[in-house]
Amino acid sequence: MxxxxxxxxxxxxxxxxxxxxxxxxxxxxxxxxxxxxxxxxxxxxxxxxxxxxxxxxxxxxxxxxxxxxxxxxxxxxxxxxxxxxxxxxxxxxxxxxxxxxxxxxxxxxGNVAETLYKFIRPENIPVQYGGLSRPIDLQNAPPNPASELTVKGGEKVSIQIEGIEAGATITWDIVVGGWDLEYSAEFVPNAVGSYCIAVEKAGKIAPSEEAIRNSFTPREAGKMVLSLDNTASRRKKVAAYGYFVRKPTV
CATH class of the missing domain: 3.40.525.10 (CRAL-TRIO lipid binding domain)
Known part of the structure; x- marks a missing residue:
């Protein structure tokens, strides 16, 4: 070079x-x-x-x-x-x-995402640097607003996305900067007696892994719960997530 x-x-x-x-x-x-x-x-x-x-x-x-x-x-x-x-x-x-x-x-x-979040919104940071921006997304429309959070050492955080209608499709992105932690996604129906659905089973997000994207279309109304488990570490991690819901087709 x-x-x-x-x-x-x-x-x-x-x-x-x-x-x-x-x-x-x-x-x-x-x-x-x-x-x-x-x-x-x-x-x-x-x-x-x-x-x-x-x-x-x-x-x-x-x-x-x-x-x-x-x-x-x-x-x-x-x-x-x-x-x-x-x-x-x-x-x-x-x-x-x-x-x-x-x-x-x-x-x-190792501190890239935590540093960039102080100056740039996560939805404007490329996925390879701990953000949620993908080139293919920018071709279609401006990026969806994202939310930031800090997961302290020894802490478990749940992100709840409520108001999801039956037949609607929810798509979400989530990324964690820093060392690995456990992540899972679960759909919780509103109806009493309905079973919760494990959309993504608990697994570790590696430090070098880019933003995770997934989508789910429930058959009944409810909420999506994203869980970040940092109880195995004493070090805090920065995280960001964003989502959009496509209403059910008639």
Whole structure:
């Protein structure tokens, strides 16, 4: 990758031109009217980035943006940061203004979802980074609003989605950032004496697993109960879920 992207001065200039184009496309989406979106959040994934490649471009990129786009970026978030990033940052830090440095957010591997949730809605974060956004969904309509929650260590949380009609189809997404925990989904009918249905049996969500999507069409009215069991861990996890209900066809 080094030879292909950063191998010589001309290639590095080409990369910098591409990087500026990405920023300019974001600026074109801004709306500088009252109440409009007027700043950008940038997320850079440094996973598996070798030190030599990172050092080659970082200083020029930081200087370029600081000198020419000082107010456009509200936050600059680095995720999956390698251990040596702090050493490189200490080299570049003296050349950065205090305002620029205050915009930096650094997240080590394993804390990606928890970091991104502080600045970006879960429905706008790609599934590979602990969010609920899938490219295929964005082709059809704006993303459905999602809800966030924190599952403390030793805690079990139940999410109840009520008011589901008979014959309606409920589709839900759920994702957990951090270490694994147990997850299950159950449909509970309203009618007394009706049996609960195990839609998804209890099983562990692995730390690297993307958002889970499932759907269910009940024969009678009731509610869906999503359970997150973190009783086997002392560490808190962040989670997000979203859903939509398609009414029964007549």
């Amino acid at each position: 080094y030879e292909r992207i950063f191998g010589d001065e001309e290639k590095l200039k080409k990369f910098l031109r591409w990087r500026v184009q990405v920023l300019e496309k974001g600026i074109n989406l801004l709306d500088f009217k009252p109440g409009g979106v007027n700043s950008i959040i940038q997320v850079t994934d440094l996973k598996d980035m070798p030190k030599r490649e990172l050092r080659s471009a970082s200083k020029q990129i930081l200087s370029l943006f600081q000198d020419n786009y000082p107010e456009m970026v509200a936050r600059k978030i680095f995720i999956n940061v390698p251990w040596y990033f702090s050493m490189l940052y200490s080299v570049f830090s003296p050349f950065l203004t205090h305002r620029t440095k205050s915009k930096f957010v650094i997240s080590k591997e």
